Amino acid sequence: MSAQLAAYSTSNGEAFQFWVLGTVAVIGALCTVFMKKAVHSALCLAGTMIVLAIFYLANGAYFLGIVQIVVYTGAIMMLFLFVVMLVGVTAADSLKETIKGQRWLALLSGLGFGVLLIAGIGHASLTEFTGLTQANAKGNVEGLAALIFTKYVFAFEITGALLITAAVGAMVLTHRERTEHAPTQRELAERRVREGKHVPPLPAPGVYARHNAVDVQGLLPDGTPSELTVSRTLRERGQIRDVSAAALNDLKALEQRAEERLERAAIEPPHLKRTEEASK
């Protein structure tokens, strides 16, 4: 009994480390899933990976631990972040489910799967436990190298080929040959004239200079916001802030104060009602 325990037990330090970092890892994973913004997810994932790297080290996989940090956390996650920046925060970020019952099914199957998996592990009789002490005797990296370049050499080569292919593939996928040179300002202006609409440049965003952000639409004289005033990208991402309502309320408040001061009944400008309705 005790022998068996010995066979299983590891140092308490590791135990402590496991329970703390393990919690962190799980939280990180959960955040990855449930964070609204992709950037946050990416960061949480990075955190989890670092924790995992530590676990690798703890498990005597020194090489992997380092690789994990360098490659994953360092390279892959950054790649992710780049793409996130490239794509930007999209409408897809919202956690609102669109497919009926998808979420419940997902959670259900996820839960069931997890339970089953854990049950399976518990059920499995994993009695043997031989540390890596003599496997890592000549050093972990050497051991790996010895294996990679003898036993797994072909797999190694193939993965190398795979990587190259992947790189080329990525290039092919993303690269776009520019057939004509980028239109100069002059050409753009001429085209505008030729098309005839919006001969003047598009109206600038922001109203009354209250907002200096580019994602705020300008208001038309009747108070309705104009799409044209924000850049196309933002429009497509649906990241436009509609301030027309706020602006109108400010206006109302202003007039309120004005009439309080002048003690005379406010003459409802006819257009206001409409705009209020519009702003509702």
Add this chain to the structure above:
Amino acid sequence: MSFPLLTATAVLPAIGAVATAAVPAARRNAAKALALLFSLVTLALAIVVLVRFDPGGARYQLTESHSWIAEFGVRYELGVDGIGVALVALTALLIPFVILAGWHDADPLETGSKRWRPTQGFFALILAVEAMVILSFEATDVFLFYIFFEAMLIPMYFLIGGFGDRAHEHGEEAASTQRSYAAVKFLLYNLVGGLIMLAAVIGLYVVAGNFSLAEIAQARADGTLHMATSTERWLFLGFFFAFAVKAPLWPLHTWLPNAMGEATAPVAVLITAVVDKVGTFAMLRFCLQLFPEASKWATPVILVLAVISIVYGALLAVGQRDIKRLVAYASISHFGFIILGIFAMTSQGQSGATLYMVNHGISTAALMLVAGFLISRRGSRLIADYGGVQKVAPVLAGTFLIGGLATLSLPGLAPFVSEFLVLVGTFARYPAIGIIATFGIVLAALYTLVLYQRTMTGPVKPEVSAMPDLRARELVVVTPLIVLLIFLGVYPKPVTDIVNPAVKQTLSDVHKKDPKPEVEAAK
């Protein structure tokens, strides 16, 4: 290693198919001529096979054997026994007539209709069918047989669906929809059968460990290969189902009338006279040899089904309004006879059945092709649209009558011999069934004569008044068939001499003896 004669008989039409298909679209007649040439050369080869075949000799002759898929013991094994060689000859014999009769069936439609009909394809497909059928008659390796048994569906499908009969009471469109329906039905029925058979084939391999018919049959005979009763029965049913669909046996027959009705007459002949024979042939060769006990176990049911087919088919033939469907149902009735003969398990019955396959091939070909000529003249398949043809086209009517008389197996014409043998063979062991089956001959007379009377006799209908008589090409098609019918009716000995030994073998496989007569003749 002698010259692979059997392979040649199959490869030649295959090459012909490719060559025909390769002919440029413009050179239509060249393609036709090429196809005809190839089919004729194949016929010549088949005759050589027939001559080389020694009835008294070994069971399987002209054998060839090469390893094919060594892992599963699949071998490329060919060989013919008396039954096989007869049917190979029949196939090789009929194809030239089919091609000749279908000479214009695949010509482009009149300018006006959009559809273009690939003539080359038509003839290439026919040759392809010939190749596969011949191979399935020659294959002595179960797996090999299965492959061709299934593969022949593909060209048949296109022949039915792609080149079907354009004559339809509700016009072109209805015809095309009917056609595709028929083609799909044909394909589905036979595929289902085929799949079930595939399962049985695999099962057989699991049990026997190889696919060689000869070896397995041998092992079964001398008891070295023992099968559990249930296993044998299941395997038997698997095989039999496929063959019963192909044959077709009631109640699996409904694809045949559609297919034969919608296909052009030559293709219909191809279906009923050539392709379907593979089914009955396979019953005789595979079911009985591989699973003798199960065959005996299933015999009563099969006989009943066969008798139902006979009577049922004949009755439905009487009720048809459509010439080709009528012939189709008649064929169903005849296949009932064939199956009856096979499973009566008497030498008369089985020789008769084999003979029946040959004769039915010829007689149906004669009747159906003439019917096709008739239909092509009037552009309608409805019996009601004809009348008094005999007066305008006596030769056509005469040949039609002879074909019909052959169908009702008039003595003196080939089918009589086989039909009577089947009946006697059945009667010897199952008198009741034999007698019921005998009603078939009355019904046969009924539907044939009704058909003849409604189409050929009576006052001349105005639509047919200008109908031309048989043309030279058509005569060339019909005359040999009729001559053959008469010859085999008067002197069937050559065929029976070839067939009998094989039948004897088969009977010994199933351990059956002919019943002895009560009173021994004072010889």
Add this chain to the structure above:
Amino acid sequence: MNPVNYLYLAALLFTIGATGVLIRRNAIVVFMCIELMLNACNLAFVTFSRMHGNLDGQIIAFFTMVVAAAEVVVGLAIIVSLFRSRHSASVDDASLMKL
């Protein structure tokens, strides 16, 4: 402590990742979840290699990483081009598999 716990952790992470794949619509996040699953597997591998006292497990984990890297490269490229073509990174938008 019993190192089997590592396996439990791995299982947990894997499940979370899988669920994430199913729940999130943003292709990039989905991708991250996949990475998470891969990492969970790696953890399991590493733990196994420790248990059995040989390095094969680590080797496999190593290869997994490489493959994952390759996959990420291609996957992200796909996402980018997808975004370019339809101005969205939602996996649901690519629902052309419908009949």
Add this chain to the structure above:
Amino acid sequence: MENLIALLIAAPLLGAAVLLVGGRRLDAVGQWVGTLLSTVSFVLGLVLFGDLLGRSAEDRTLTQHLFSWIPVEGFQADVGFRLDQLSMTFVLLITGVGSLIHLYSVGYMEHDERRRRFFGYLNLFLAAMLLLVLADNYLLLYVGWEGVGLASYLLIGFWQHKPSAATAAKKAFLVNRVGDMGLSIAIMLMFTTFGTFAFGPLLGAEGQQGIAGDASEGKLTAIALMLLLAACGKSAQVPLQSWLGDAMEGPTPVSALIHAATMVTAGVYLIVRSAAIFNGAPDAQLVVTVVGAVTLLFGAIVGCAKDDIKKALAGSTMSQIGYMVLAAGLGPIGYVFAIMHLVTHGFFKAGLFLGAGSVMHGMNDEVDMRKYGGLRKYMPVTFVTFGLGYLAIIGFPGLSGFFSKDKIIEAAFAKGGAEGWILGGCALLGAAITAYYMTRVMLMTFFGEERWKNQPTRSPEAPSAEPAAAHHGEHAEPHPHESPKVMTIPMIVLAFGSVFAGGFFSIGDRFLHWLEPVTGHSEGDSPLSVAAVTGATMVCLVIGVGIAYAQYGRRPVPVVAPRGSLLTRAARRDLLQDDFNHVVLVRGGEHLTRSLVYVDHTLVDGVVNGTAASVGGLSGRLRRLQNGFARSYAVSMFGGAAVLVAATLLMRAV
């Protein structure tokens, strides 16, 4: 000498082949080729006959084995011929009468453009008939049997443009086919019982006894009854007689050849030939006699009512054949007389038919006797020959019929016991009725006032079928005339036959001695003396003639048939037998086939299509699951993985 036998058949067969394949270039000479070849066959027959006479009574059996036809294990059918006294008799009758009828047809069919084919068919018929009587085994006989059926089909339906003719032909073939079924079953029974169906071993030959007797009586009875069924089909015996009347649609020579002289006698031949089998099955014999007696009366009654001269003669044919079958059923007592009556009947019935044809020929193909009358002075030869035939058939003393029919009646009584009395009574009654209706025919046709005067014999809506009418003025008042020589000569010859044959045969029992070796013969013990029977017959004869004269000779015959008694009306409709067939068989059959077609389409086919449809519908519903969202697919995938894990765990657990 044996080798000539094959030639007997070959000659007409050759003729048929040549004429049918030959094409138009033979149109001119066709009829003569046909006639010549049948005559050749007749001459050969005579030669062989002479040869037989030259031999002793025992070895008067010639056999010729051509080749093995269908050899399969125990089943050995050969093409071989057997010529003994019985076959010889038939050969002479067939070829002789046949040739005469060929000759007659040359004149009768003169104006038919399809004459060549007609003679081809006639030759085919002769060939088949000869094959039937010469075959040395039942299977080959079956070939001839069906061949005769085919030929009769072609001949009856010769005027195919007439729907009635086509229908009649079909009917004849079908009814015969039913009989053939009996024959084929009989052959099967023989094969299973004896292992052979050749005459030699079965019925005995060259003195040694056949094995037919060795089988159990039950088997023999079965075989015999099946043979009887066959005989009923061919010989138009009740219940398969219905085709004979309609068969009169054919040209008159055909009626003469097929329905009087030869074909219908095939049944009798079959029974007599199978004597060895019938002798072993008394029950079957009884059935045979009953069938014969019934038909005898049936035909006679029908014959009384018909106004169509050919139909009337057809009725008489039936009843005469009835006599023969009756005789054949009596066993050794009657075989010889059956054949004898058959031969004499061949003569006078052929003569009568040809006479009738000649009358029609002269009367614009009018067949209704009520529109004849007083023709004796217009066509004397026809009158005389017909009259002689008439006297012969009613059994006028001294003429053929007298001898042959009386012998049968005696034999019937000689059967002994109650059966004997009943059968004999029937035979006598039949004799009386025969006398009645034949006299009726005679009177209506040749005597009385000329009812055909000043009235068109053809209504426009029933245009003439007979080509002869084409050149005679259509719908015009007929002007009767004697037929050309080529037609009258055969009639005269036949008349001679019908006068003297009987006497020639009976004096010194020539015929008996001639046939005895084949059929065997035994004198029954008749309760009545020969004289008594003859006397009774005479009385019946006189009564019959008397009544007929009273009805048709004294009083004028109404041109339009009176409504008549119930029996008469029934008899006009062949005693409702056709109606029965129509209602039960035809209608029933139609309904059966229709419903079966429906069943096949809805049930058998419906099941299949139904499954297909249901599968389609199911897949249509399942299709909804495919919403195209990768994630939902992923869910299912993940769930599947979960299930797999669960499964493995369970597997491990148990």
